[in-house]
Amino acid sequence: MMDQINFLNQDYFWPIIFGGMLLWLVFVWKEWSDVLKSRFYVNSFIGLLVVLALIMLALKPNIQKNVASSIGVVLTQGFNQEQLDSLKKAHKKLKVIPYKINQPIGNVIDSVSSLYILGGGLKSFDFWQLEKVPTKFINGYSPKGITKLNYPANAIVGDELVVKGSYSEGKKGNRLVLSNPRGAGIDSIVLNGLAQEDFKLSMNLKLVGKFNYTLIEKDSLATILSSEPLPLHIKELKSLKILMVNNFPTFETKYLKNYLAEVGHQVTIRTQLTKNKFKYEYFNTEKQPFYNFTEKQLEAYDLLFMDFESYSGLSKTNLSSLWNSIKNSGMGLFLQPTTPFFTVAPERSGFSFITDKTIKTSLAFSPKLRLNKFPYIFESKFGLEQIHQYKNQPLTAYHRMVNGRIGTTVLQNTYELLLNGDKKVYEQFWAEVVTSLSKRNFTETEWHYDSKFAFKDEPFQFKIRTTLENPEVFNDDSAQIPLQQDIEIPNNWYGTTYPKRLEWQQLHFKNDSLSTYDYYVMDTLHWKSLSEFLTLEENQRYFNGATISQKETKSWVPINQFWFFFIFILGMGYLWLASKLFSK
Secondary structure, X not given: XXXXXXXXXXXXXXXXHHHHHHHHHHHHHHHHHHOOOOHHHHHHHHHHHHHHHHHHHHHOEXXXXXXXXXXXXXXXXXXXXXXXXXXXXXXXXXXXXXXXOOOOOOHHHXXXXXXXXXXXXXXXXXXXXXXXXXXXXXXXXXXXXXXEEEOOOEEEOOOEEEEEEEEEOOOOOOEEEEEOOOOOEEEEEEOOOOOEEEEEEEXXXXXXXXXXXXXXXXXXXXXXXXXXXXXXXXXXXXXXXXXXXXXXOOHHHHHHHHHHHHOOOEEEEEEEEEOOEEEEEEEOOOOOOOOOOOHHHHOOOOEEEEEHHHHHOOXXXXXXXXXXXXXXXXXXXXXXXXXXXXXXXXXXXXXXXXXXXXXXXXXXXXXXXXXXXXXXXXXXXOOOEEEEEEOOEEEEEEEEEOOEEEEEEOEOOOOHHHHOOOHHHHHHHHHHHHHHHOOOXXXXXXEEEOOOOEEOOOOEXXXXXXXXXXXOEEOOOOOEEOXXXXXXXXXXXXXXXXXXXXXXXXXXXXXXXXXXXXXXXXXXXXXXXXXXXXXXXXHHHHHOOOOOOOOEXXXXXXXXXXXXXXXXXXXXXXXXXXXXXXXX
């Protein structure tokens, strides 16, 4: 029976019971002089009823009943009134629940069997409030403006910054302008007024530091309609030590070495002229001839470019040393292919190929350009990871060898891109190859984040991969941020911070100024269309598996306090009247 009743003021149950019984005992003691009279027992009983009524008024009891639960609807920003009216017609007792960001929805959730969400949806950090109720999201809201955005929040000086995105229902003739921190326009595009159109803006990064670039929308009269910040942390280029080994001079190597030297890498080239006679070239590095494929000589290099003829001519001893250097030191190897390479046994290179009749293809990041390729394609197998692809077909790929990577491509004569004036495409192609294959710097800590943007007073979530035990992370205010360790991967830790200031901020480890992460905090008024679109997608993924139904459920219903008050007044009235009627 006790599981069918509870009390709103359960925490004060025993003090109230004790105080009530003490009050009743005082009343009994007061009436003790009339112990021989029959009304003593009547008065004591009435007094007990009065005290119990007073106790119930203080405890506020609830009783569990089977009630027909109702359907609820949560109204979020931008909800459609017609959709709300339709739901009210379908569900006569529809409970309407307003939503405010980061505010409790209320106890009304306990009395509904299921919920609808109308409008733009709940913020992801408020999903927990609806965990116990089947909920369906009805999409009736379409944000206008920039709804998709992709750009590197961290970049290297000398790189080309590419900002890609989608604009929904833009006005024809309006212009998107990418501006530098001084406000000068760098690149722009004119909107065509389509329901959904993609845009792409770019610039070259020349300075190291933390900057706020801006994406501005202007109308045809150059009036600024919106201005959205693009925080960017530009870091120095890490100069790699690269070795190039060729059996004979090629145009591919000639143009590739020039590009690698131009961006600041330390390049050593060894080209065979005749048997046991080599030509050496050095760019941005001291003259240190490379003679033998020993682990000691190879461990100094981050990346090795090698044509297939040189690779196939290695002795078993040299090949073993090369493989050990890749496995142990993490050095990368790029095999420059020639026709015989595609028919060699996969045990030698780790790659398998299938004959393909097409000799022209494109790159996914530049689909309009046509490039030459060998009449082969990669055979799909476990461990093959792509660097470049076109229409889901790998064009450049690699496989891992413990700490290092071995890569190659089915493209040929990429230097023709330079000859045809497509320098940017050429540089992006080889920059991605170098980044994907070069030796990794294994650090104690790596920072990862869920979003490029952090907003004031909203949760900013991050992940740390570290070898440190019990890491401690602090913000700029020297406040420690709680971390949660991954159960399955102990080196992964998760944290959430709530930034309070609109500026560049930093997270750092205790007593370690090198392991830091810089992020920019902006006002929630920025990137509203993008935030609304992401919120829509999150709500659709999270809530659309629910089935909406109305059923009978058990619910705690408060007992009407009027009855306890009525008993109290009636009892007190009797005791007062009895004292007057039966007094001496």
